[in-house]
Amino acid sequence: MADRVLDKAGPGRQRRLPAFLDHFTPRDLKIFFRCWVAVWVASLLIFINPVASNFGQATFFACMVLFMLPPSGVLFVYILGSLSLFVGICLAWAWGVIALKAALAARPDADTQARLAALQQAAAAEAQETGESVSSIAQRLVYNGWMLDARVTSILFCMMCLFIYFMARLRAANPKTALTSIFGIIIADLFLCYGPVLPSFNGNLPLSLVKPAAAGVGLGVACSILFFPRSSSDIIREGMEDLLELLKSSLQFSHSSLGKSEDPDLKDLQNRRTKIIEQYRLLEPSFAFLPLDFHIGSWGPEAVGTFREPVRHLVAAILALADFHKGTAESRMYAQQLRESSIKDSESDLDEKKERKVGVHHRSQLAELVNQLQYTERHSINESIANQLTDLSGKAMETCLEGLSVISECVQFVGRQRWYHKAPPARHEELFQQTKTVLQDLQQTRTAFLAEMTQALLDAYGPALDNFNQGENNRAAHLAGIILCMNFQEHMSNAMDKTEVLLDRISSVFPHASRTRFFVPTSLKYAGRWLLGRKNKAPNMAPTSENLDDPNEAPEGDATQAAQEKLRVRRGYRPRARHPLGRAILGIYHWLTSDEGMFALRMVVVTIAVAISAVLPNTAGFFYRERGFWALIMAQTGLLVYMADFTFSVLARVIGTIAGGVLGLVAWYIGSGHGPGNPYGLSAAMAVLLVIFLWIRLYSPPVFLQGAIMSAATFLLVVAYSYVDTHTPAYGQPGVGYQVFWRRLLLVLIGIGAATIVQMLPRPPSAARHICNSLSRSLRTLSDHYALLLSCWGRAGDEGKTISEPIWLELTESLVLLEGPIFNLRFEFSSSRFDSASLGQVKQICHAINGLLSRLLVASASLPQSYKDRLASHMGMLDHRCIGEIMAVLGxxxxxxxxxxxxxxxxxxxxxxxxxxxxxxxxxDRPVLSAEMIRDEDYRRYCVALAAYVSFLGQIDGLVLVIKGVLGEAHLVSRELVDLV
Structure with missing residues (x-):
């Protein structure tokens, strides 16, 4: 009957657009319009002759920069991103000038003058024969490799490849430096490919790309200021609106489940949980940017910053309620599977010829335990109080939902307050009084809910509790249902309490919502910390495989590390240190052979493999004419740290190139027909078709980011090169229309082919191995959390409550980041026996263990010492043998x-x-439950801790079964001995 109270019969779902297309809200359309204006104006520069003449053939690069860094967020964050871009450009430019100077110095001036004299003679002779100008012939001979010198080439390659190596390491180590690395490598490629062929030193090689890049960034900044500007406070407010809607949806899901007996949709439950965590991850970094905020509104950075802790507590409380709901459903389904498996295993034991399944002994013991506990629907909750508990819980959830709705209304009200438009004072006062009323209702409802539900349990189970210890059947028939109800009671009460805290905070700052003020930055220190820190994220920073935790480094968050270090200091424990020389050698080895090191080495190898044709006398002219420079960039940007991401990226790049090329041909032939290209027609066609690429860039999942940028780049190249060829023809241009498209596609395939060969050698970097290592380190972190729990359980204080939510959120966020890479595993050919499904199961178990340990840490601070001692002695929680067994299994x-x-x-x-x-x-001999205990609020918390501890052990048992199901079993013993265990 617990399932009737706590499970779900899915309510009818409203049909909605797919998430990719569901962005027609005013907020999303404003952001899209701002980005579209910037991109379209940047594309117009291609058709403005003075600008195109000054910028050169790469004028379209301004538009590409805006696709890579669209002005979709806060102005200051956009400026920081732009600065990181130009840091890469400036570093590469400075290093390229130094390297080119050093390389040219290796060739004596006499040799240089001799080669120049021979060049002039050859150009003059050919001019007399063909009638062409001497300058054009000399230019062609130079790009054909006339001035190549092995000494210059070798020095330049050594110095530029060293720079590319460190830029690649930087990109793999810190995802925020991706733009720094990419643009630094592109500028370095210019010196690498064209520096050796030039007759003299030219330090302005990057100008052809730097000017368009600066123009693109300038347009982005201008549009961020002129069109619907946003601040960190606005992003937090909007993020809170979205987060509150997701929390309401989760609570409504639980509300609709009351009184239902059908099996819940566990996948839907998990998707809701994931969306809440992802939205919170997007919201959290914005709080750190509040000191950098320029903002016009009612709530300043200080007021908005006070929402951080209440929001985090509310998210944790409602997720805990959702996890409890999910756990009850999973427990029932798991118990049913164990019974069915036990029956099949017992039948197979009769047939000696049948193969014995892996983990059959473990499963049989679990099935026996389930049968002993008699966990069935009819033993969970008494039928007589099911409807009463449903009514009480329904009222509590409705009040909680009302509180969340009022909070959302207040946040929306503040968002509508502008200096040019303010709501009537009467509406402000009405909403303020509503917050007070709902706040009072929450307090009264929470008190009534606890009292009435406790009384309902006493009325239903009071007579049975008097004879609770008179038989095992009586114990099993009532204990599970009572503990289950008290667990739900505590989680629901906690959710109402955290809603009340946030509403109280909103109510305290809401009187200031009647005024609009201008707020300026109060501190710029965080900007530097953000650029240098790996873990510091920016608002709306999309998760990718590159910002996963390094499995070779400790993935614990700051809170976990601080707590562990405090224990080490308290005990005076320090591990034995290695010899400094050995530590240095091992450090260098691991630094070179780490994932970042191997990625950077592959980057250097693919750079040399593709760029070498640019500096060979027989192929230099071909490389220049066919624009081999873009093949080099495709090979470099195509490399990724792990094979699963690379395989998916290859598919996305090829599809994106073809789609972008086709739409580029459509734009070109619509705007020009068979003529040389009408700038007005092309501008109109670009205005329409850029909408498609920009929508994909802004709203597609992060895994499609490379494909989206590739399609936009191909589209721009087809239009831009065709227009340049028909208006300002020059040596080495690829042609018009279809000729540009197929050459571009060929370059992409060459770059992908080179990247594929290098990615596969000497051994493909397995994402499955990386994810296994990450999950292994997550289990190690959970062992640390378990050790912290044991340390906090044995002494008084609120240390456990203080660290519970931070360490829970830190590990939860790192586990959520693994969802994309685990999904991409289906595209990887790996020797690992773990696949996407099994690793997904391990990740879900880690999620569950993390949440259960967090509940126990909270209980370590909230429970009286007598109840903590009771649980410890009752379940062996502090028994050394039990602790050793748990640690051993986790290890x-x-x-x-x-x-x-x-x-x-x-x-x-x-x-x-x-x-x-x-x-x-x-x-x-000790009574487990009595009527007096049900009245005790501390006993209710004790029940939560007891259920959490038993579930914690059960999740570890499930983890062992999952791992055995994938890897099998080792160190087998005889069947007779197994049956004795």
Whole structure:
């Protein structure tokens, strides 16, 4: 009957557009319009002759920069992104000038003058024969490699490849430096490909790209100021609106489940949870940018900053309620699967010829335990109080939903306050009074909910509790239902309390919403920390595979590391240090052979492999005429750290190139027909077709980002090169229309081919191995959390409550980042036995363990010492043998994920069974439950802690089964011995 109270019969869903297309809100359309204006104006520069003459053939690069860095966020963040772009350009420019100077100095002046004299003679002789100008012939001979010298080439290649190596490492190590690395490498490629062929030093080589890039950034800044400017406060306010809607949706999902008996859609539950976490991840970085904020509005950075803690607490509370709801459904379904599996295994044991399944002993013990506990629907909650609990819970959820709605209304009201438009004072006063009323309702409803639900449990189970200890059947029939209801009662009460706290905070600053003021930055220190720090994210920073935690580094968050360090200091513990020489050698080795090091080495190899044809006498002219420079860029940007991402990227790039080329041909032939290209017609065609590419760039999932940029780049190249060829023809231009398209497609395929060969050698960088290592480190972090729990449980204080939410959120966010790479594993050919499905199961178990340990840490601070001692002695929580068994199983699981070795057949599992055996062996005479205990608020928290601890052990048991199902079992023993365990 618990399932009737706490599970879901899915409500009818409203049909909506796909997430990719569902961006027609006023806010999204304003952002899109701002970006579209910037991109379209940048594309117009291609057709303005004075600008095109000054910028050169790469005028379209301004538009490409805006696709890579669209002005879709806060002005100051956009400026920081632009600065990171120009840092890469300036570093590459400065290093390129130094390298070119050094390389040209290696060739004696006499040799240089001799080669120049021979060039003049050859050009004059050919001019007499063909009638062409001497300058054009000399230019062609230069680009054909007339001035090439092995000494100049070797020095320039060595110095520029060293720069490219460090830029590639920078990109792999810190995702915020992606623009710095990419543009630095592009500028370095200019010196690498064209520096050796030039007759003399030319330090202005990058100007052909720097001017358009600066124009694009300038347009982005101008549009960020002129068209619907946004501040960090606006992003937080809008993010809170979206987050509150998701929290309301999650709560409504639980509300609709009351009184239903159908199985819930676990995938829907997980998707809702993931959306809430992702939205919170987008919201959290904006709080750090508040000191940098220029803002016109009612709430300043200081007022908005006070929402940070209440919002985090509210997210944690409602997610805990959703996780509890999900856990009850999973437990019932898992118990049913164990029973069915036990029946099949018992039948297969009768047939000796049938193969024995992996983990059959573990599953049989779990099935036996489930049967002993009699976990069935009819034993969960008494039918007589099901409807009463449904009504009480429904009223509490409705009040909580009303509180969230009022908070959302207040935030929206403040968002509509502008210096040119203000709401009537009467509406402000009405909404303010509504916050006070709902706040009072929340307080009264929460108090009534706790009292009435406790009384309902007493009325239903009071007579049975008097004889609770008179038989095992009586114990199993009532204990599960009572504890389940008290758990739900505590989670619902906590959700209402956190809603009340946030509403109270909103109410305290809402009186200031009647005035509009201008706020200026109060501190610029964070800007530098953001640029240098790897973990500091920017608002709306999209998750990619590049900002995953390095599995070779500790993935614990700052809170976990601080707590562990405090324990080490308190105990005076320090590990034995290696010899400095050995530590230095190992550090250098790991630095060179890490994922970042191998990625940078591959970048250098593919650079040399493709760029070498630009500096060979027989191929230099071909490289210049066919625009091999773009093939080099395709090969470099095509390389990725892990193979699964690379495979998906190849597909996205090819499809994006073809789609962009086709639309580029459509734009060219619509705007010019068979003529030389009408700038007005082309401008109109660009205005329409750029909408498609910009929509894909802004609103497609992050995994499609490279394909979106590639399609836009091909579209721009087809139109721009065709227009340049018909208006300002020059040596080496690719042609018009279709000729540009097929040459571009060929260059992309060459670059992808080169990148594929280098990516595969000497061994493909497996994303499955990386994810296994990341999950292994996550398990190690969970072991640290478990150790922190044990340390906090044994002494008084609120340290556990203080660190519970930070460490829970830190690990939750890192696990959410793995969802995209785990999805991409289906595109990888890997030798790892873990696939996308199994790693997804491990990730979900890590999520569950993380949440359960967080609840226990909170309980370590909120429970009286007597109840903590009761739980510890009842379940063996602080028993050294039990702790050792749990740590051993977690350690074996961690090692199996890292190495791929099968775990032993016999382990101290199931841990749930061992804990219950400990309880029966030590405390059979102690009453587990009484009517007086139900009235005790501390006992309700005790029930939450008890259920969390048992679920924690159960999740570890499930983790062992998942790993054994993938890797099998090692160190097998005879069947007779197994049956004795």
């Amino acid at each position: 074996v699981a961690e090692q199996s994920l890292r190495t791929g070795d099968a775990p032993p057949e016999i382990l101290p599992t199931p841990l749930v069974r061992r804990a219950l055996e400990y309880s029966h062996a030590h405390h059979m």
